Amino acid sequence: MGAMVCDRAGCTRTLCDTIIENQYICNDCQQEFMDLIGDEKIPYEEMVEQFMQFLSQGKLAEARHKIVGVKEFFGLGTR
Numbered sequence: 001m002g003a004m005v006c007d008r009a010g011c012t013r014t015l016c017d018t019i020i021e022n023q024y025i026c027n028d029c030q031q032e033f034m035d036l037i038g039d040e041k042i043p044y045e046e047m048v049e050q051f052m053q054f055l056s057q058g059k060l061a062e063a064r065h066k067i068v069g070v071k072e073f074f075g076l077g078t079r
């Protein structure tokens with residue numbers, strides 16, 4: 001057993017209590033996912049799919065919501 005590190009890409013929080021589909025998630029990321037999904041009810045499989053996508057594209061999703069200038073925009077792409 002590791003340090004229960006959040007499995008979301010780019011997140012380094014540890015000691016996560018929540019484990020879904022063998023993926024640890026911290027409270028912050030859980031809240032963000034809940035905000036993202038909202039009150040929508042969808043099939044479980046779809047929810048898992050969205051969740052996995054959320055975990056793997058954590059950083060990218062954050063970048064998408066950023067307000068950027070064009071120089072920063074091209075800078076983001078090289079990371």
Ligand SMILES: [Zn+2]
Nearest residue numbers: 006011026029
């Ligand atoms: Zn996290």
